[in-house]
Amino acid sequence: MMEVNPFIILFASIFTSNMILANFLGMCSFIAVSKEIKTSLGLGQAVTFVVTGTTVINYLIYHHLLVPFGLEYLRFIVFIITIAAFVQLVEMVIERYLPNLYYSLGIFLPLITVNCAILGVSLFMVIRDYSFIQSIAFGIGSGLGWTLAILALSGIRQKLQKAPIPKGLQGPGITLIITGLMALAFIGFSGIVSIQ
Amino acid sequence: MIKLKELKNIFTRGLIKDNPVYRQILGICSALAVTNLMINSLVMGIGLIFVSSFSSLTVSIIRKYTPKHIRMMVQTLIISAYVIIVDIILKAYYPNMSEALGPYVGLIITNCIIMGRCESFAQKNPPLSSFFDGIACGFGYTFVLVSVAFFREFLGFGTLFGFSVVGDWWVNWIFMIMPPGAFFMMAILIWVANSLVPAEEESIVTGGGH
Numbered sequence: 001m002m003e004v005n006p007f008i009i010l011f012a013s014i015f016t017s018n019m020i021l022a023n024f025l026g027m028c029s030f031i032a033v034s035k036e037i038k039t040s041l042g043l044g045q046a047v048t049f050v051v052t053g054t055t056v057i058n059y060l061i062y063h064h065l066l067v068p069f070g071l072e073y074l075r076f077i078v079f080i081i082t083i084a085a086f087v088q089l090v091e092m093v094i095e096r097y098l099p100n101l102y103y104s105l106g107i108f109l110p111l112i113t114v115n116c117a118i119l120g121v122s123l124f125m126v127i128r129d130y131s132f133i134q135s136i137a138f139g140i141g142s143g144l145g146w147t148l149a150i151l152a153l154s155g156i157r158q159k160l161q162k163a164p165i166p167k168g169l170q171g172p173g174i175t176l177i178i179t180g181l182m183a184l185a186f187i188g189f190s191g192i193v194s195i196q
Numbered sequence: 197m198i199k200l201k202e203l204k205n206i207f208t209r210g211l212i213k214d215n216p217v218y219r220q221i222l223g224i225c226s227a228l229a230v231t232n233l234m235i236n237s238l239v240m241g242i243g244l245i246f247v248s249s250f251s252s253l254t255v256s257i258i259r260k261y262t263p264k265h266i267r268m269m270v271q272t273l274i275i276s277a278y279v280i281i282v283d284i285i286l287k288a289y290y291p292n293m294s295e296a297l298g299p300y301v302g303l304i305i306t307n308c309i310i311m312g313r314c315e316s317f318a319q320k321n322p323p324l325s326s327f328f329d330g331i332a333c334g335f336g337y338t339f340v341l342v343s344v345a346f347f348r349e350f351l352g353f354g355t356l357f358g359f360s361v362v363g364d365w366w367v368n369w370i371f372m373i374m375p376p377g378a379f380f381m382m383a384i385l386i387w388v389a390n391s392l393v394p395a396e397e398e399s400i401v402t403g404g405g406h
Contacts, residue, residue: 022375024228028308073284076302077276084269116306123299168390173383180379187374 006137012193013141019117020149021183026117040154048143055139058122079122207332228378237345241338247278248310252318252330271314348372
């Protein structure tokens with residue numbers, strides 16, 4: 001895995017192994033928040049920022065603190081603490097400087113902590129043994145891919161608001177079907193590059 | 197001691213009425229990724245039952261001593277500790293399984309179901325019923341995982357738990373093994389569940405917080 005070009009990783013993590021559409025990560029907020037394009041964009045930006053930041057920090061902690069002391073098994077706890085602290089920081093900064101964005105994201109910012117995509121990227125980074133530059137590319141790419149998916153979904157969902165949908169399928173059911181169709185479309189990219 | 201009736205209540209709620217996946221659309225992040233094979237889902241489900249029951253128990257035991265404003269952090273750390281135990285056990289005894297599940301074992305930490313139960317049930321109830329509530333919710337989750345996996349493995353490979361159940365004439369639905377298959381299967385199951393047992397309040401269905 002060491003020889004893969006970071007740009008390929010960046011590209012692949014946006015399109016071919018998209019966090020949501022190929023790895024099912026970050027589904028919870030994906031379904032709950034994707035009703036409006038504006039909110040989705042805000043959350044997408046926040047996720048991209050947090051995922052890049054935490055991947056870098058987690059890389060440094062894992063390779064310079066945990067591995068030398070043989071404490072790899074503690075990585076779950078360490079990663080989640082890093083993520084929680086980082087999200088807290090971002091929340092304070094946004095509240096101070098971008099109050100509008102803060103109000104529109106409201107409750108969802110703290111929930112980034114339990115967004116599976118964030119922890120998932122850090123865990124994938126360890127499992128796939130990425131180098132520092134590769135990890136940065138992977139973090140940015142995953143965030144962008146997540147944003148792309150949630151933006152596309154919220155766009156489709158806004159159009160669907162007036163559509164007649166069977167009662168049992170309303171809400172999450174139809175959202176999952178749309179996501180499935182999007183995943184199907186993204187499989188078309190899979191011939192270009194692959195990092196798995 | 198916990199009453200039998202209360203226990204029954206907890207289980208019907210966890211399995212059917214408030215089934216975390218069908219009803220609240222929580223925790224499907226990790227639910228879908230491991231559903232390509234039944235055995236994977238089963239192991240994942242058992243891991244989740246373990247983590248969910250014991251973290252509910254622990255949260256409930258220390259609930260009176262935990263300061264209110266840091267309780268989320270405490271819960272996360274308790275959950276992480278149990279997930280580490282699951283991870284180490286899997287690595288030691290079932291290395292193949294550990295490899296197949298990949299990062300998804302670690303992602304039990306961010307599974308909203310466990311956090312949700314700790315926050316909404318274990319925080320207010322005595323240890324023993326919290327423990328059973330954790331088990332019930334874990335079972336509800338496992339049930340969903342295994343039912344999705346049943347269809348995906350059956351249609352995708354023509355096997356169940358790795359044993360071939362249909363003859364050579366079976367043509368595998370490659371589609372089912374790929375990610376979109378999981379999304380569609382999940383949507384169909386939610387549809388069926390919603391039609392069979394209509395939700396009492398609309399807000400439950402749309403209330404999936406994260």
